[in-house]
Amino acid sequence: MSRSRLQESRNLFVRRWGEMSAYWGITRTMAEIHALLFISNQPLSTDDIMTALAISRGNASMNLRSLVDWGLIERVHERGQRREFFRAIPNVWHMFETITRQRQRREVEPILETIRRCRDLVSDESARRGESAAEIRAYRERLDDMLAVLTAIGKIVDLMLRLGPNGLRRLNATLLRLVP
Amino acid sequence: MSRSRLQESRNLFVRRWGEMSAYWGITRTMAEIHALLFISNQPLSTDDIMTALAISRGNASMNLRSLVDWGLIERVHERGQRREFFRAIPNVWHMFETITRQRQRREVEPILETIRRCRDLVSDESARRGESAAEIRAYRERLDDMLAVLTAIGKIVDLMLRLGPNGLRRLNATLLRLVP
DNA sequence: GAATCGATTCAGTCAGTTTTGAACTTTCAG
DNA sequence: CTGAAAGTTCAAAACTGACTGAATCGATTC
Numbered sequence: 001m002s003r004s005r006l007q008e009s010r011n012l013f014v015r016r017w018g019e020m021s022a023y024w025g026i027t028r029t030m031a032e033i034h035a036l037l038f039i040s041n042q043p044l045s046t047d048d049i050m051t052a053l054a055i056s057r058g059n060a061s062m063n064l065r066s067l068v069d070w071g072l073i074e075r076v077h078e079r080g081q082r083r084e085f086f087r088a089i090p091n092v093w094h095m096f097e098t099i100t101r102q103r104q105r106r107e108v109e110p111i112l113e114t115i116r117r118c119r120d121l122v123s124d125e126s127a128r129r130g131e132s133a134a135e136i137r138a139y140r141e142r143l144d145d146m147l148a149v150l151t152a153i154g155k156i157v158d159l160m161l162r163l164g165p166n167g168l169r170r171l172n173a174t175l176l177r178l179v180p
Numbered sequence: 181m182s183r184s185r186l187q188e189s190r191n192l193f194v195r196r197w198g199e200m201s202a203y204w205g206i207t208r209t210m211a212e213i214h215a216l217l218f219i220s221n222q223p224l225s226t227d228d229i230m231t232a233l234a235i236s237r238g239n240a241s242m243n244l245r246s247l248v249d250w251g252l253i254e255r256v257h258e259r260g261q262r263r264e265f266f267r268a269i270p271n272v273w274h275m276f277e278t279i280t281r282q283r284q285r286r287e288v289e290p291i292l293e294t295i296r297r298c299r300d301l302v303s304d305e306s307a308r309r310g311e312s313a314a315e316i317r318a319y320r321e322r323l324d325d326m327l328a329v330l331t332a333i334g335k336i337v338d339l340m341l342r343l344g345p346n347g348l349r350r351l352n353a354t355l356l357r358l359v360p
Numbered sequence: 361g362a363a364t365c366g367a368t369t370c371a372g373t374c375a376g377t378t379t380t381g382a383a384c385t386t387t388c389a390g
Numbered sequence: 391c392t393g394a395a396a397g398t399t400c401a402a403a404a405c406t407g408a409c410t411g412a413a414t415c416g417a418t419t420c
Contacts, residue, residue, distance in 0.1 A: 006316055009301035013323070016294040022205065023287045027408070038326075041318050046367075056410045061368055082418065083366060090322070092329040107203045114196040121189035136186055138221050142270070143193070146218075149272040152345060155352055160336060163355075165329065171355075172335055175343075207378075226397075236380045241398060262388070263396060361420105368415070378405075385398070390391100 010039055014053075025103055026070070029055060030063045034072055034088060043076040043085035071098045093165045100161060104154065112150055119143045190219055194233075205283055206250070209235060210243045214252055214268060223256040223265035251278045273345045280341060284334065292330055299323045 017035035021028045032053055037044060044052075050060050064086055067073040072095060076085040089095050122136050163171060197215035201208045212233055217224060224232075230240050244266060247253040252275060256265040269275050302316050343351060 005301050006312060006319065009298045010319070012294060012301070013298045016291055020287060020291050022202075023283065025202065029408080039319055039322055041315055057367080058369075058411065059409050062409090065368085092325045096329055096333065103203070107200065111196055111200050114192060118189045118193045121185050121192070132186060135221055139186065139190070139219055142219055145272045149276055149345065152348055152352070153276065156340060156348055159352065159355055165332060168332055168336055172332070172339065175339055175351075209378080237397080238381070238399075239379050242379090245398085364417100364419080366415105366417085369413085371410105371412100373408105373410075375408085376406090378403105380401105380403075382401100383399085385396105387394100387396080389394090 010036075013039055024099055025107070026066075027063070029053070029059060030066055033060070033063050034067055037073055037086055037088035038090075040088075043078075043087040045083050045085050047083075049086075070102060097161050100157060104157065108150065108154060112147065112154075115143055115147050115150075119147070190216075193219055204279055205287070206246075207243070209233070209239060210246055213240070213243050214247055217253055217266055217268035218270075220268075223258075223267040225263050225265050227263075229266075250282060277341050280337060284337065288330065288334060292327065292334075295323055295327050295330075299327070 014032050014035040017038075018028045018032040021031035024031065026034075033049055036049060036052055046057065046060050046064065049055075049064070050057060053060075064073070067086075068075060071089070073086050073088050076087050078085055089098070119140055122140060160168060194212050194215040197218075198208045198212040201211035204211065206214075213229055216229060216232055226237065226240050226244065229235075229244070230237060233240075244253070247266075248255060251269070253266050253268050256267050258265055269278070299320055302320060340348060
């Protein structure tokens with residue numbers, strides 16, 4: 001009875017975490033594997049995972065590799081066992097930090113780079129003459145706005161990560177008093 | 181000449197913004213339309229957009245509706261014109277705020293809800309007896325960790341949004357002195 | 361060194377998503 | 391009221407990216 005409740009609860013969690021995958025920028029199966037490992041006490045083998053999620057060996061293998069690459073899970077070699085096991089990083093904050101830093105690097109940096117390039121393309125000399133001078137100025141202003149906000153967000157995110165959960169809790173408490 | 185540079189720059193921006201779409205949780209075309217409107221001085225008509233992005237009328241219509249629903253663009257009725265025009269919300273911070281709040285509501289809230297439900301499913305009574313008591317305790321602990329971190333992040337995000345860009349800039353400056 | 365067990369890879373398949381385009385609706389001018 | 395211009399909807403087609411499964415590789419045991 002308690003067994004089945006636990007089972008039900010775990011299934012629910014895995015399914016929902018899978019649905020959240022897009023939010024974290026990973027694929028559904030990847031998220032499900034991660035969820036499964038996260039809520040398991042012991043490391044699980046590839047076969048455990050294949051069975052639990054009803055996926056093929058190849059699929060499991062590829063997604064496990066990705067998760068290791070992302071730094072969200074790690075391989076565990078039980079001594080005297082040929083097959084390998086996997087375990088999720090148990091520290092939730094660390095997990096969040098990992099995901100955030102990777103996305104910042106993979107997804108935000110490139111666009112910052114592009115916006116700068118876009119601005120350079122229409123910088124000074126090209127704006128000097130012509131009826132489009134005002135248009136160019138307006139355009140560049142928008143790019144700068146965008147750049148400013150994205151940069152500010154990047155900084156605050158970085159700060160947040162460096163503060164860690166405790167610093168964050170304290171900061172939050174302090175600020176809530178200031179900004180009610 | 182300056183014309184073509186501007187054009188090139190705009191195209192680059194639209195394309196890259198489109199590639200970023202997944203990061204913001206919207207579809208590629210939606211992001212491209214948004215980018216196009218964002219960097220245009222004047223409101224654009226559906227036909228302008230169809231031409232610029234080489235998409236069908238239906239596609240444009242659907243995505244424009246979504247963008248309006250998201251609150252990222254707005255319809256503009258030029259007086260004496262039957263056709264409608266669209267314009268992006270020019271305030272970048274506001275745009276960011278809109279996206280963040282929506283995603284918080286659409287994607288984070290549901291998973292918080294689910295985690296709570298998962299915890300309730302295995303609460304007290306079901307854990308009372310049986311060899312799985314320790315297992316259940318460990319499981320519940322993980323859920324609580326996850327809940328704690330997600331809640332903390334939610335709070336800090338909310339705070340960030342309430343502080344706005346100026347408050348954020350000040351906060352950032354202050355904290356950078358404290359946490360070098 | 362052959363056999364076995366398990367992990368990895370990747371070409372082909374498939375499911376889910378996006379886009380199209382034609383039918384339909386709405387709005388307005390004459 | 392009629393016709394034309396614009397907007398919307400949705401079933402079907404096209405596309406994209408994830409998944410499978412068979413071939414391959416590598417490690418371990420006998």
